[in-house]
Amino acid sequence: MKMNVAIIIYPGSNCADDIKRYFESKGNSCFYIWHKKDDIKQFKFDLLIIPGGFAFGDRYYKNATDSYTMDPGKMALESPVTKIILDASKQSIPILGICNGFQILIQLGLLPGKLLKNINNKFTCKSVKCFLNNGDEIMLDVANSYGNYQCNTNIDDQVFLKYDDGYTGSLNNIAGVCSKNKLIYGMMPHPERTIPNHNCKIYEIIIENMVNRKKIETMEKIETLMSSEHISYKSTRKYLKNLYTLGGHVIQGPGENAGIVDLGDGYCLALRIESHNHPIFIDPYNGSSTGVGGILRDIFTMGARPIAICDFTRFGTDSNSDKLLSETVRGISDYANCFGVANVGGNCYRDIIYNKNPLLNVACFGIMKKDKIVYGNALNEDSLLIYAGSKTGNEGINGAEMASNSFTKDTNLEDLKSNIQTGDPFLEKLLLEACLEIIEYDLVEGMQDMGAGGVLCSSLEVIERGRTKTGKNLGCVIYTDNIQCKHRMDDCDKLISESQERMLVIATPNNRDKIFEIFNKWDLEYSVIGKVNNSGSYVVVDNEANGNILYENKLVNFSDITQDWSENRKEFSKKNGYEVTDKNLWDTYDSTIGARTVSLNRNNEFENYSVISLYEINKNMIIAWGANVEECYKTVTRVQDFKPLGIINCLNYGHPSDSIGELSHFVREMTQKCEDYNIPILGGNVSLYNATDNVSIPPSPVIVMIGIN
Numbered sequence: 001m002k003m004n005v006a007i008i009i010y011p012g013s014n015c016a017d018d019i020k021r022y023f024e025s026k027g028n029s030c031f032y033i034w035h036k037k038d039d040i041k042q043f044k045f046d047l048l049i050i051p052g053g054f055a056f057g058d059r060y061y062k063n064a065t066d067s068y069t070m071d072p073g074k075m076a077l078e079s080p081v082t083k084i085i086l087d088a089s090k091q092s093i094p095i096l097g098i099c100n101g102f103q104i105l106i107q108l109g110l111l112p113g114k115l116l117k118n119i120n121n122k123f124t125c126k127s128v129k130c131f132l133n134n135g136d137e138i139m140l141d142v143a144n145s146y147g148n149y150q151c152n153t154n155i156d157d158q159v160f161l162k163y164d165d166g167y168t169g170s171l172n173n174i175a176g177v178c179s180k181n182k183l184i185y186g187m188m189p190h191p192e193r194t195i196p197n198h199n200c201k202i203y204e205i206i207i208e209n210m211v212n213r214k215k216i217e218t219m220e221k222i223e224t225l226m227s228s229e230h231i232s233y234k235s236t237r238k239y240l241k242n243l244y245t246l247g248g249h250v251i252q253g254p255g256e257n258a259g260i261v262d263l264g265d266g267y268c269l270a271l272r273i274e275s276h277n278h279p280i281f282i283d284p285y286n287g288s289s290t291g292v293g294g295i296l297r298d299i300f301t302m303g304a305r306p307i308a309i310c311d312f313t314r315f316g317t318d319s320n321s322d323k324l325l326s327e328t329v330r331g332i333s334d335y336a337n338c339f340g341v342a343n344v345g346g347n348c349y350r351d352i353i354y355n356k357n358p359l360l361n362v363a364c365f366g367i368m369k370k371d372k373i374v375y376g377n378a379l380n381e382d383s384l385l386i387y388a389g390s391k392t393g394n395e396g397i398n399g400a401e402m403a404s405n406s407f408t409k410d411t412n413l414e415d416l417k418s419n420i421q422t423g424d425p426f427l428e429k430l431l432l433e434a435c436l437e438i439i440e441y442d443l444v445e446g447m448q449d450m451g452a453g454g455v456l457c458s459s460l461e462v463i464e465r466g467r468t469k470t471g472k473n474l475g476c477v478i479y480t481d482n483i484q485c486k487h488r489m490d491d492c493d494k495l496i497s498e499s500q501e502r503m504l505v506i507a508t509p510n511n512r513d514k515i516f517e518i519f520n521k522w523d524l525e526y527s528v529i530g531k532v533n534n535s536g537s538y539v540v541v542d543n544e545a546n547g548n549i550l551y552e553n554k555l556v557n558f559s560d561i562t563q564d565w566s567e568n569r570k571e572f573s574k575k576n577g578y579e580v581t582d583k584n585l586w587d588t589y590d591s592t593i594g595a596r597t598v599s600l601n602r603n604n605e606f607e608n609y610s611v612i613s614l615y616e617i618n619k620n621m622i623i624a625w626g627a628n629v630e631e632c633y634k635t636v637t638r639v640q641d642f643k644p645l646g647i648i649n650c651l652n653y654g655h656p657s658d659s660i661g662e663l664s665h666f667v668r669e670m671t672q673k674c675e676d677y678n679i680p681i682l683g684g685n686v687s688l689y690n691a692t693d694n695v696s697i698p699p700s701p702v703i704v705m706i707g708i709n
Contacts, residue, residue, distance in 0.1 A: 002546075003207075005030040006045035008081055008101075011064070015053035015192065019098070022192035023049070026203060038080035040087040041487055048088045050076075052099025052190060053143070076104045085110075092217070092490045095184045096206060099144055102176075102186035111177055111186045112158070113151030118144070119169030129164035130175055130189060137164075138201055140175075140189035147188045149174045160205065161187055181217075218492040218540070218551045222456060225496055227561050229688055231452055234563040235656045236686045239667045247680040249645060257298045257376050257449060258366075259682025261645050263708065265617040268370045270304035273363040273648040273704055275687035280360045281407070282416045284324045288331030288360055289423040293500050295364040296339060297449040300432050301503065303374040303439045304366030307594055308612050309336060310345040310623060311362050312650070312702045316355030317577065324358055325350075325585075332362075333588040338425035339432075342596065343589040345610035345623055347603050351577025356407060356692035361650040361685075361702045365623070367616060374439055376448040376458075377465035378474060378506045378532045383445060385459060385476065385530035386512075388519055389431045389502040392454070393486040395421050397497050406655055407692040427501040434522040435503055443515050446506035455483060456495040458504045459530060460538060463555065475535035475555060479544040482529045491542055491550050506532070569661035572698035579605050609635050614708070622707045629673035632705035642707035647674065649684040649703050654696020656688050662699045663688075670703070679705070 005023050009016050009032045020030045033043060060075045061068035076082070088095055089110055097105040105111045118124060125143040132138065147168040161176030168188070176187030191202040229235060245253035251268055252260035258272040274295045279287025292309065299306045311332055315321045325348070336343050341364075378385070438444055446466070448458040459478055467474045480491040489497070507515055512528070519526040537554050541547030581603050591600050598620055599611040608631075609624040622642045624635040629647060636644050649670065653659040663686075674681055690697045 003028045003046035004044060005047045005049060006033050006043055007031070007049045007051060008033050008035060008085075010035045010076055010079065013051060013053065015051040015098070015190065018190075018192040019049055019051040033081060033084065035076070035079040035081040038083040040084045040091075043084075044488070045093065048085065048093060048095045050085070050095070050097040050101030050104050051192075052101055074107065076100075077107045082108065087488075089184060091488055092181075092183055097186040098190060098192070099188055102188060103146065105184060105186045110184050111179060112153060112155055113149055113177065115146045116148040116150060116169075117146055118148050118167065120167060124167060128167070128189070131162050131164060132201060132205055133160045136201060139194070140191060140202070141193040142189050143193075144188055149177075149188070160185070161189070161202070182212075215550060218495075221492050221496060222551060225453055225456065229656075231457060232561045233686060234561045235565055235660060235688065236663065238562065239664045240686070242671060243667070243681045244671050244674040245680050245682070247646065247678070250680050250682065251370075251373065253680065254683045257301050258304070259646065259648065260302065260373060261682065261706075262370065263367075263614065263617055263619070266370050267614070267616050268368060268373070269614075269621070269706070270299050270302045270366045270368060271364065271648055271706065272298045272683050273361055273650045273702070274298070274685050275650050275652060276360045276362065277358065277652065277687050277690055279420050280324060280328050280358055281356070282413045283420040284327035285331040286420050286422050288328040289335040289425070290421040290500050291360055291362050292332055292335040292339075293423045293425065293428050294449070294451055295362045296341065296428060296432070297451070297503065299364045299366035300435055301374070301376065301447045301449045302366070302368070303372045303436070304368035305432075305436060306341045306364055306366045307596055308342050308344045308365045308623070309362055310610070310625065310704065311343065311360065312346050312625065313348045313361075314354045314359035314652075314700055315348065315350050316358065317350050317352050318355050321350070321355055321358065328358075328360060329585060329588065335423055335425040337588075337590045339429050340593055342591055342593045342612075343586075344591055344597055344600055344612055345602055345625065347608065347625065348580040348585075349575075349577055350580060351575050353573065353575065353577075353697055357690045357697050359652050359687075359690065359697075359700060361652070363623075363648060363704045365621075365706070367614065372439055374444055374447045375465070376462055377446040377469055378462045378476070379445050379466050379470055380508065381472070381474070381532055381534045383506050383508055383532040384512060384528050385462075385478070385532065386505040386507060386515060386526060387455070387483060387502065387529045388434070388505055388524055388526040390424065390427055390499055391484045391486045391525065392489065392494055392497045392499045392502070394489065394493060394497065395499060397493050406689045406694075409693050421498050421500045423500045430522045430524055431501055431503055434518055434524055435505075437518050438505065438515055441514065443511040444505055444507050448504045448506075450498075450502040450504055452498060454495060454497045454499070455504070455529065462504065462506055463532070463538065466532075467555065473534050473536040474532060475537040475539070476530050476532050477539045477541060478530040479541055479547060480550065481543045481547070482527045484525055484527055491540070495540065563656075565656045565660040567661040567664050569665060570658045572662070572696070575698060579603060581605060609639060611639075620709050622709075624705045624707070626703055627701060629670055629677070629679070629703055629705070632703050633673075633677055633679070636705055636707040640709055642709045644677065644679045644705055644707045646680045646682040647703055647705045648682055649701060651684065651686045652690055652697065652700040652702070653686075653688050654698075655691040655694070659688065659696050659699070666699060666701060
């Protein structure tokens, strides 16, 4: 593993040059960081070293010419560079402290124990026999006064180096320890002083542990994320696979970013519905605005221009629910209005049963030319995976995992806010126009929104769809260093961050420059973050040129992950709430932009539909909503001469342990009704774990039906 190594310099540092030569002899690139620096964003490094051999690590003083006391590590502790050390540990960047550097890591609380004066009360310099934790014997040089390591906790699994000679008086002859995650190391001997003829294995041991640990952490994060309910649908897939999706006008049913139906005259409609339930309880403004942003991207990634959205909310009746509702409406309004899409319908229902589990479902509709449809797939070897849009940040990491768990009374909502994405509707508007322009010029072979699971899930999806469509043994390699970031980030976090306003474009190398020209036109950042190949493997490396492999796996079908729950049907308490009909609450929604709104009904207990104009084909489209297919069907067929085209659905349920029975029953009924009426199901979403302290919400499905006249 070749690394970029940062070495901290304090006043009086004596071993920095030696450690630099030592690591450069291993093929690494090294540079110094002066102790007055405090901003980690100024530097890019894979390993941070605090070298030994300086009095600054032992003395404590106000001015160098003043009197001082001996307190190893304290002076360094107060240096500005301490912030860089702590930030590196938070970002899982490996750290190595040698001699005085070991003292500093202990003082900072990054390693356990304490270092006392040697029991011989002398500065001692000599070569000593040491043993690695695997039993290998090595010779190392020591030069210290404070090498007496003591610790009052059990750290057996953190000791990687011991003396054969007990000259220091260290507990169990300990010479070096590491952190529990094997990313921070401290040792008293000086590996950089070992002459070339010595067989020093310290470097190899430390580097191997660091690399292996990062691989293990990456693997664990990926597998946890991919097996989450939100992404894998492991509890519900077996019920959804039998949905009625047939129809001569159906171009795309469930399984893509959006469903698509043929409207005639060369045009078609894309539509989708999604939930953002947990996020609005934790952070209602950002939770709702990014819910809108995400559903908009699902539509224009298919090549359609969004023309309308509807939102469906369920809130409690206490004062906190009042605030949640107000902020949710504000978030929806701010994002949709800035982006420029009409909000043409929906409803809001309030009941005490939603006090701890509010719901937000957003549906979106977009129109496109039939010959401009784009699918979320890679099709060819050597095609490029191009990242475009907002830089990646630490917000939204573990969002999918968070959405796959219930709340409890002990849940700290402030701690969960980092799992909630933040949105930028202006940037999304730029991304929309750039993507549609690229599609207009036929420059892409596929496109995928970076939603749940970020770069990881979007790249996996396009490869897996491509494998299914082409029959080729497609795979890919991802370069994490090419993922543009707002700040220094761990490689795995770059992969799974759910930062908003980002798109993955798949294109052949021949179209690369033309695509980049269009992104430049719209002031968007972009980079090639991967390449499609025929390896059949999903590989992640840190660098495009001879990078270190962080994750490698033969492509497995994560949809094979299943979890079975009892299908016993529980009796849920009846709803005793009310539908909100105060239209003043939604005055902030722009409902007429685009000049398509023909008939607008929101929270009208008698009229659960709106009508919009599809002037491209000189027809109108009805959007009806309700709690079941029958309700929507009656609405659509009694208004003018509308013919139903299909439905989308959002299935909001509680914890699967007590709600799967109701969900499976509803899915069977919905499928049967759709088949009876010959109305295909075009797509949908399942939201489980809407429960707090083991109390689940009652079944709260939302059905949206479209029709055309």
